[in-house]
Amino acid sequence: MNSQNPVAPAKTGDLVLERIESNPKVQAQAPRLMFRKSNRTNTLTGVAVTSIGAYVPDRIVTNAELENRYGFEPGWVEKRTGIKERRYAADDEGTSDLAVKAARRAIAAAGVDPAEIDLVLVGTFTPDYTCPSTACLVQNKLGLDAAAVDLQAACSGFMYALATGAQFIATGNSKRALVIGADINSRIVEPSDQGTAPLFGDAAGAVLLEAGSSNQGLLCYQLGADGAGGSMLDRPVGGTARPLTADLITSGQHYLKMDGRNVFKWAIQVVTETIQLILDRAGVGVDDVKLFVLHQANIRIIDHAMSVLGIPAHKVFNNLERVGNTSAASIPVALEEANRQGKLESGDLVLMCGFGAGLTWGTGLFRW
Numbered sequence: 001m002n003s004q005n006p007v008a009p010a011k012t013g014d015l016v017l018e019r020i021e022s023n024p025k026v027q028a029q030a031p032r033l034m035f036r037k038s039n040r041t042n043t044l045t046g047v048a049v050t051s052i053g054a055y056v057p058d059r060i061v062t063n064a065e066l067e068n069r070y071g072f073e074p075g076w077v078e079k080r081t082g083i084k085e086r087r088y089a090a091d092d093e094g095t096s097d098l099a100v101k102a103a104r105r106a107i108a109a110a111g112v113d114p115a116e117i118d119l120v121l122v123g124t125f126t127p128d129y130t131c132p133s134t135a136c137l138v139q140n141k142l143g144l145d146a147a148a149v150d151l152q153a154a155c156s157g158f159m160y161a162l163a164t165g166a167q168f169i170a171t172g173n174s175k176r177a178l179v180i181g182a183d184i185n186s187r188i189v190e191p192s193d194q195g196t197a198p199l200f201g202d203a204a205g206a207v208l209l210e211a212g213s214s215n216q217g218l219l220c221y222q223l224g225a226d227g228a229g230g231s232m233l234d235r236p237v238g239g240t241a242r243p244l245t246a247d248l249i250t251s252g253q254h255y256l257k258m259d260g261r262n263v264f265k266w267a268i269q270v271v272t273e274t275i276q277l278i279l280d281r282a283g284v285g286v287d288d289v290k291l292f293v294l295h296q297a298n299i300r301i302i303d304h305a306m307s308v309l310g311i312p313a314h315k316v317f318n319n320l321e322r323v324g325n326t327s328a329a330s331i332p333v334a335l336e337e338a339n340r341q342g343k344l345e346s347g348d349l350v351l352m353c354g355f356g357a358g359l360t361w362g363t364g365l366f367r368w
């Protein structure tokens, strides 16, 4: 399989992470919040990812730049998240522009005629406009004869879009589906908020789905939602419930709001539970999985899952130190980079897990 992309090579650094397993205060605590769980899983095979493309904007924004500009505590972001830098879109780029660049790379890597693409799904929670959809903008910019729709599941958006696209492919109702995750988070975070802004970056990733062999595709997947936790990570104004007013904008209510500590507690719980469930239902062990690609939100969340599930480091692909949390783009951008490094081959088992606002999560064990 082919791929193209441009994430800069990793820089080495002396990252000292406070591993939660070694924190006695944390070890003594059981998770104190009760969250909705789900035991629903499904299978959807006969689907193949035939190419991947990704696009990260040129502009690198380092922790030092944000620390200097906003007075953030030096070293806080890296120590608490593992993130060293992220990319910000140019002022004249919208989410659809990033999505189109990633999609063009996926199409070029597959060598397919764009006329054969009949479905465009875009996972995003930072659309160019409230209306029309970003997917329609992508469809138009690529000149496709294709159905086009957005899926809004925040950082789980790519997994929701992947599972949705796979349904169309598996039924034969789509021959070639373009599944994209794209977000420009830098436009929705409150720039001076240390607890949110430095965690997020901008990017897009795209995969082409086509019919595959009967043993390819989602051997087991779960899409979950817990709307009761919606206010833990939200943009409380700007929709129909609370339309924008000048006063709300002045008081910064239009920015993304996050209860980071409780999102963290939820994430470490849901990620470990959903991955374990998928592995159990598929009847495979950690050893059978070639690569784990988790949403790149916080290295401590990923490390926690690895520790609880017994996943060795060489089976986990991370790039968050260079791109931060790119929401719906997170998993496809990481997949693209892993593929470019030769880590994905036909027949491999890949475990992907996205989680985020909604609350939502999406986990899939994919036979490549």
Ligand SMILES: CC(C)(COP(=O)(O)OP(=O)(O)OC[C@H]1O[C@@H](n2cnc3c(N)ncnc32)[C@H](O)[C@@H]1OP(=O)(O)O)[C@@H](O)C(=O)NCCC(=O)NCCS
Pocket (backbone or CB within 6 Å): 020, 021, 026, 029, 030, 031, 080, 081, 155, 195, 196, 258, 260, 261, 262, 263, 264, 265, 267, 268, 297, 298, 304, 325, 355, 356, 357
């Ligand atoms: C924003 C953030 C960096 C702030 O970090 P912080 O203030 O240092 O807080 P921590 O991450 O250390 O801890 C958060 C809570 O989880 C707890 N915690 C950490 N590891 C834990 C574990 N293994 N089991 C149970 N609780 C744990 C901490 O004790 C803390 O709870 P407390 O406030 O009751 O003491 C961090 O909370 C975070 O990354 N949150 C998730 C953000 C995110 O990923 N958002 C996007 C999701 S798509």
